[in-house]
Amino acid sequence: MRASAVSPETPPAPTGPPLLGLRALTKRFTDPAGRERTVVADFELEVAPGEFCVLIGPSGCGKSTVLSMVAGLEQPSAGEVLVDKVPLAGTDPRTGFVFQQDAVFPWKTVLANVAAGPRFRGVGRREAARQAGDWITRVGLEGFEQHYPHQLSGGMRKRVALAQTFVNRPGLLLMDEPFSALDAQTRQIMAGELLALWESLGASVLFVTHDLEEAIALADRVVVLTARPAAVKREFVIDLPRPRAPREIRFLPRFAQLHEEIWTALSDEVHTAYAQATAAG
Numbered sequence: 001m002r003a004s005a006v007s008p009e010t011p012p013a014p015t016g017p018p019l020l021g022l023r024a025l026t027k028r029f030t031d032p033a034g035r036e037r038t039v040v041a042d043f044e045l046e047v048a049p050g051e052f053c054v055l056i057g058p059s060g061c062g063k064s065t066v067l068s069m070v071a072g073l074e075q076p077s078a079g080e081v082l083v084d085k086v087p088l089a090g091t092d093p094r095t096g097f098v099f100q101q102d103a104v105f106p107w108k109t110v111l112a113n114v115a116a117g118p119r120f121r122g123v124g125r126r127e128a129a130r131q132a133g134d135w136i137t138r139v140g141l142e143g144f145e146q147h148y149p150h151q152l153s154g155g156m157r158k159r160v161a162l163a164q165t166f167v168n169r170p171g172l173l174l175m176d177e178p179f180s181a182l183d184a185q186t187r188q189i190m191a192g193e194l195l196a197l198w199e200s201l202g203a204s205v206l207f208v209t210h211d212l213e214e215a216i217a218l219a220d221r222v223v224v225l226t227a228r229p230a231a232v233k234r235e236f237v238i239d240l241p242r243p244r245a246p247r248e249i250r251f252l253p254r255f256a257q258l259h260e261e262i263w264t265a266l267s268d269e270v271h272t273a274y275a276q277a278t279a280a281g
C-alpha cells in the first residue's frame with residue numbers, strides 16, 4: 001500500500017477549539033506629542049480550549065488593544081500570543097471576530113453577507129449558499145435572506161454578524177463589546193442567543209466588555225483588568241450552572257454575590273481610570 005503523503009513531521013491538522021496563551025504581552029504607542037505610552041503591560045492569560053473568558057476593565061484601559069493583538073491585527077511591542085502553543089504570526093484562519101461596529105457589507109443581501117466567508121475560502125456558490133441558509137435559520141432570520149442590512153433592526157444586523165462569523169466555524173472567537181450599540185433588552189436576548197450558539201458549536205472565546213452583568217452572565221471566568229496600562233488584576237471563576245439564560249440568571253443569589261465580589265476589585269480601577277482621564281483632559 002502507498003505510504004501516506006503526510007510525513008511523520010507534519011503536525012496534525014488542528015481540531016477543536018485551541019488553547020490560547022498570552023505571555024508578557026506588551027504594547028506601547030507614541031502619542032501625538034511624541035511621548036511613548038504603555039497601554040498593555042506584561043499581560044499574562046491562558047484561555048482553555050472551549051472556555052468562555054471575559055475581560056472586563058475600565059474605559060480606555062487597553063482591552064481592545066489586547067484583543068487586536070490576539071487577532072493578529074496589531075503587533076505586540078513585546079511578549080507573544082500562543083495559539084495551541086504556537087506563536088501567532090499574522091491572523092489565524094481559525095479565528096472569528098465580532099466587533100462593536102457591524103461588519104456587514106451594506107450592498108450585499110443577508111444571504112450574500114453570510115455566504116461571503118465560505119466563498120472567500122473557496123467553497124462553491126451553491127454550497128456556500130446552503131451553509132449560509134443554515135446559519136441564517138439558526139440565528140432566527142429565516143425569510144430575511146434577500147433583505148439588505150439597512151432594512152434590518154440593530155439586533156437583526158447583529159444576528160447577521162453572528163451568522164457571518166459562526167458559518168466559518170471558528171475555533172477561537174474574539175468579541176469586542178459586540179452588543180454595546182443595542183438597547184438593554186435586545187442585548188440580553190442576543191447574549192442568550194450567543195450562549196446557545198457557543199454551547200452548540202464549542203469555541204474558545206475571549207470577550208471584552210465593560211458591563212459587569214453581561215460578563216457574569218456569559219463567562220466561565222471573568223478577568224478584571226487594571227486601569228491603563230492593562231494587566232490582569234484578578235480572576236473569578238463563574239460557577240453558575242449551564243446552559244444559562246442570561247435574563248434569568250441575574251436573579252440567582254450567587255449572581256449577586258459574584259457581582260459584589262467582582263465590583264469590589266473593579267471599582268478601584270474604574271476610579272483610577274477616571275482620574276487618568278481627568279488629568280489628561
Ligand SMILES: Nc1ncnc2c1ncn2[C@@H]1O[C@H](COP(=O)(O)OP(=O)(O)OP(=O)(O)O)[C@@H](O)[C@H]1O
Nearest residue numbers: 029030031039058059060061062063064065066210
Ligand atoms: N493606534 C493607536 N495609537 C495610539 N494610541 C492608541 C492606539 N490605539 C489605542 N490607543 C490608546 O490606547 C489606550 C487604550 O485603548 P483601547 O481602545 O485598547 O482601550 P479600551 O479599554 O478598549 O477602551 P474602551 O473601553 O473605551 O473601548 C487609549 O488611551 C487609546 O487612546
